[in-house]
Amino acid sequence: MTNDHSSRNDRWSRRRIVSAAGGAAVAGLAGCLGDSDDDEDGPVAVASFFTFYDFARRIAAETPVSVENLVPTGMHGHGWEPDPSIQRDITDADAFIHVGPDFQPWADRAIDTLQAETQETRLIDAREGVELIDLADSLDDDEAVEGAKDPHFWLDPELAMTSVDNIADGLAEIAPDHEDTLTEHAAEVKSELEALDAEWQAVFDAAERDVTFLAAHNAFAYVAERYDVTIEPLVVNLAADGDVRPADMQRAQETIADNDIRHIGAAVFEPIRPAQQLLEQTDVEAYYPVTPYAGTTESWHERGWGYLEIARNVNMPTFRLLADAASPEEVTFEDYGRNFEP
Structure with a gap:
């Protein structure tokens, strides 16, 4: 196969x-x-x-x-x-x-x-x-x-x-x-x-904050619904290019400031510039990878990673950081880690 x-x-x-x-x-x-x-x-x-x-x-x-x-x-x-x-x-x-x-x-x-x-x-x-x-x-x-x-x-x-x-x-x-x-x-x-469901529940049971933020479009509403968490997205549609609407960027900056957010998620298959912009213009210290399992990278393919492996090696480590369920020193990534470049 x-x-x-x-x-x-x-x-x-x-x-x-x-x-x-x-x-x-x-x-x-x-x-x-x-x-x-x-x-x-x-x-x-x-x-x-x-x-x-x-x-x-x-x-x-x-x-x-x-x-x-x-x-x-x-x-x-x-x-x-x-x-x-x-x-x-x-x-x-x-x-x-x-x-x-x-x-x-x-x-x-x-x-x-x-x-x-x-x-x-x-x-x-x-x-x-x-x-x-x-x-x-x-x-x-x-x-x-x-x-x-x-x-x-x-x-x-x-x-x-x-x-x-x-x-x-x-x-x-x-x-x-x-x-x-x-x-x-x-x-x-x-x-x-x-x-995997139990592992996701454990991530959010250990969360120290109620609001997480993604410099990406909102593909994670089912995660929010399933585990009763708030996940704020930057943009509303997948077609977003590198030019995020000023209103969306302002809303993102306000959300980050109001919730004292230091770590955000950035989608692997979407433009990375919005995450970098937030890194430059807010108190955010780093961004980390998320993906709605809509594709695979060359490195994930070479490792034989599927849905389960991507969940455990990409999404879960990031959400542990975003939810303050772990510190950056406690989380490692195989690739596409802290402030990754596509």
């Missing part, structure tokens, strides 16, 4: 091979493919978002199902817009794991195309059955799904468990002979998410 899809354009999937041949040749070729133990000949699932790619690869371990991340390393899975060739990757796959309607316009277009062409790709909606919270005032309406709901549910480990079940059920549709293994691995992932 890999999140590098650079070679997929040169690979003929089972569906393409079968459609390109005919008669007895098709039966013979398909039979050879079905008898192969090579993972490349097994079902292929592609994912539109890093978090659900990661859950899927863990669930599919020790089965012939291969899982691929469509979003390139280093890219944010929400704001990224692929070129039209991505449709071929999705059409050729046996399953497409996505985050539900209205979240990624390119994924919605790909699904419309699949349905118009009556393609056989199995659609796996990771969000199905999840009860979303209302969109906060600190989020732009452009980020709303299902009318006026916040889409970032996977930051709550308990809600993320529903997506694990959705993915396991979908993968079982394309690999029914391995349903038991898929179900077993899904249970293991959910057990790990349950443990």
Whole structure:
């Protein structure tokens, strides 16, 4: 399993091979493919978002199902817009794991195309059955799904468990002979998410302050909701570039001053200049990394980090600092640590 899809354009999937041949040749070729133990000949699932790619690869371990991340390393899975060739990757796959309607316009277009062409790709909606919270005032309406709901549910480990079940059920549709293994691995992932939930609770139980601040957009409302904390964001939308609105910057400066904030979070996949500006213009002493698990960096990929590892090595250390649950001397980072540069 890999999140590098650079070679997929040169690979003929089972569906393409079968459609390109005919008669007895098709039966013979398909039979050879079905008898192969090579993972490349097994079902292929592609994912539109890093978090659900990661859950899927863990669930599919020790089965012939291969899982691929469509979003390139280093890219944010929400704001990224692929070129039209991505449709071929999705059409050729046996399953497409996505985050539900209205979240990624390119994924919605790909699904419309699949349905118009009556393609056989199995659609796996990771969000199905999840009860979303209302969109906060600190989020732009452009980020709303299902009318006026916040889409970032996977930051709550308990809600993320529903997506694990959705993915396991979908993968079982394309690999029914391995349903038991898929179900077993899904249970293991959910057990790990349950443990992670307890670890997050411990971070905020040890907090010495009520308000934390992120020099980023508000993707963390589910963390605030789950653990009953206040997380103030700098900007309201993901499209924020290096030029933050003066009103947002003034509000940030007032929040930092009113709450005597010394440490703030900065998003790994967003412009770093706003955090640096706050470092220069307020009493903030340092900024530290946060991420809504929307992508992976090259260094995280090389370490094999997924959702769980990023939570424990990036987000949790930062929130321990932001909440004054630990001092800077007590917290270490593998990379992207204090005042990191993208």
